[in-house]
Amino acid sequence: MSDTILRYVPADPFWQPTTEQADKAASLLRAMAPLSENVSGHFEDDVRFYDPGENWSGVKCPNCKADVEGWWGEAMDTAFASEFKNLSAEAACCSTTVNLNGLDYVWPAGFGRFALEALNPNMDDTTHKQDQQLAESLGAPLRKIWARY
Ligand SMILES: [Zn+2]
Known part of the structure; x- marks a missing residue:
């Protein structure tokens, strides 16, 4: 069984939200992807590369x-x-x-120090409007990366 992750990474690789912003955006994503096994924000000390796994093209x-x-x-x-x-x-x-x-x-990939992730969201895709709402909630433009591992 492979895992699918719907991941949002800030367009600015060095930017991080506050924990309050991250919690708010995670709640919103949980509502948009209710079948997800887990939705959470991940903070990293150093910039890392978020590759799309098997989706790499x-x-x-x-x-x-x-x-x-x-x-x-x-x-x-x-x-x-x-x-x-x-x-x-x-x-x-x-x-x-x-x-x-x-x-x-x-296939989208990107660098970042923060990622908002939904594990196995069991949905086709989010809408452009939902992506914008998440960006507004988090407080920064986002890059959406569908990853499969
Ligand atoms: Zn060139």
Whole structure:
């Protein structure tokens, strides 16, 4: 049995909500995804990369649209060495400077220090309006990542 996680990560990888904001947003998500096994906010000390697990579909350069998996792994290792405090990287495909959080992840992925998660929500998807309500509740723009493990 694989697990599905509906995960919201702040668009700004360094931003964290207050625990009050996180609790409020978790209550809202619980109401939107009532069949979830668990809904909770997760705070991290350091920035981490939230990949979509089995949904991973590759990553492309936002400037030249090239498949960047050739240099992306090494750039991730370099950024990880700084605990992801510096997410800028030199794109080997077109010699431009890019932000690792701004790459074109074919299936959404992203960096963050906080994630609002619903475990096995047993639903197809949330609506755009619900996504906006969650962002307003938490207090920051969010990136939605459907992950499967
Ligand atoms: Zn490029």
